[in-house]
Amino acid sequence: xxxxxxxxxxxxxxxxxxxxxxxxxxxxxxxxxxxxxxxxxxxxxxxxxxxxxxxxxxxxxxxxxxxxxxxxxxxxxxxxxxxxxxxxxxxxxxxxxxxxxxxxxxxxxxxxxxxxxxxxxxxxxxxxxxxxxxxxxxxxxxxxxxxxxxxxxxxxxxxxxxxxxxxxxxxxxxxxxxxxxx
Ligand SMILES: [Zn+2]
Numbered sequence: 700x701x702x703x704x705x706x707x708x709x710x711x712x713x714x715x716x717x718x719x720x721x722x723x724x725x726x727x728x729x730x731x732x733x734x735x736x737x738x739x740x741x742x743x744x745x746x747x748x749x750x751x752x753x754x755x756x757x758x759x760x761x762x763x764x765x766x767x768x769x770x771x772x773x774x775x776x777x778x779x780x781x782x783x784x785x786x787x788x789x790x791x792x793x794x795x796x797x798x799x800x801x802x803x804x805x806x807x808x809x810x811x812x813x814x815x816x817x818x819x820x821x822x823x824x825x826x827x828x829x830x831x832x833x834x835x836x837x838x839x840x841x842x843x844x845x846x847x848x849x850x851x852x853x854x855x856x857x858x859x860x861x862x863x864x865x866x867x868x869x870x871x872x873x874x875x876x877x878x879x880x881x
Pocket of ligand 1: 812813814819820821824839
């Protein structure tokens with residue numbers, strides 16, 4: 700009987716420890732998304748025709764991913780069909796995106812697209828994001844990107860798996876200087 704109680708107690712303590720351990724995992728620092736100033740300027744260039752043509756435009760972010768950070772080093776503007784309120788990147792064009800990243804030794808770590816008005820991840824955006832692994836960043840820029848390179852008013856989303864996106868606080872996305880000194 701005693702050994703049975705010990706077993707039960709031991710098991711419940713193990714369960715308590717396991718639940719504490721999972722709390723610790725949840726409490727870890729949120730993932731950070733680092734964009735360099737050079738990348739931000741490139742995003743402004745890559746999306747500048749959105750304002751001119753009054754159409755949604757999209758660029759993909761190339762870089763590297765760890766458990767703590769997505770570091771963006773370059774961007775890629777795909778072939779895309781675009782209208783005032785939508786964009787579509789074909790499977791063939793998507794393959795081009797992935798192939799180019801891989802050829803350069805990088806990963807596709809996120810995407811940025813413009814909206815005519817307000818910045819939010821629409822249902823179409825959730826479904827239309829061909830690359831969606833946990834940690835993939837999706838940025839929506841308002842007003843056809845007229846404030847770029849400033850990301851003022853932009854909305855940041857991270858993929859939480861199975862094509863679902865969750866909005867993240869602005870301070871998880873940092874712009875870092877390209878030229879650093881002591
Ligand atoms: Zn959208």
